[in-house]
Amino acid sequence: MKNVFDFSVKTPRGNEMSLEKYKGNVLLIVNTATKCGLTPQFTGLEELHQKYKEEGLVVLGFPSNQFMNQEPLSNDEMEEVCKVNHGVTFPLFSKIKVNGSDADPLYKHLKKEKKGILSSEIKWNFTKFLVNQEGEVVERFSPQTVPEKLEDDIVKLLNEKK
Template sequence: MSVYDFTAKSIAGEDVSLADFRGHVLLIVNTASKCGFTPQYEGLEMLHRKYKDQAFAVFGFPCNQFGGQEPGAEDEIAEFCKTQFDIDFPMFAKVDVNGDDAHPLFKYLKKERPGLLGSGMIKWNFTKFLIGRDGEPIKRYAPTEKPEDIQDDINDALAKAA
């Protein structure tokens, strides 16, 4: 099993097979528009633009499970991301990342990279998962870890063949 086995709805409501990104390095992030970490959108977009020509992509998954910090509908989220941060990376429909209704992709990511305490729970918005070219999760980053601070890991992942 890998991330390529999953499908997710784009923020525009279309089904996206993650298999379409086979061979890419991915950074999958649960996001929110009204969070103290929301300024990380800027760093995520910087990573996307810097590395996209090397088969890299950031995937944003809005989530309202933490303090109700993503209350808007998909069209509002898309508008916010475009006007406030000029986001060009793929954004997906709002998902749950914890609990029975968690998106299957996030259930898989948490199982493979359960985090520091091993609970598997995602503690807050802007938890990041780095995925290798083979579709396997390489590393999990806490919300406090800034996107620009993980560039060495991205470079290492990009240097590896699928």
């Protein structure tokens, strides 16, 4: 596996989907949770998605229940809460593990490509990975980095291909 587009993930309904579908787009990959103190970031993520989707940005949300059980909902319930409470229209995927030996292969790759400050492990919900149009992980942002702070980095990547 050389880049993000080589991976397949599961939709909330459990269907396999290749990330190759997003080849040529800038991706913002985020591990999410609906019961977290950082959950209001869904709104900022959706705003970025809406503002830049025509230029090639796609936000991808991967719910995880690994941090104090803050994503206890089923995939269907989680999707509904995100749509109703936060207006989310960007793609959400099946609940995954982001840490440990049974972490999703995509997240193993993301963490290998961009380690955190002290280790490669995901520290909390809403860790964000920015991926360029070739599927290379170019940046990792902490959970506390609000989506609005990523805008300059996103615009820079979107403009690289114009």
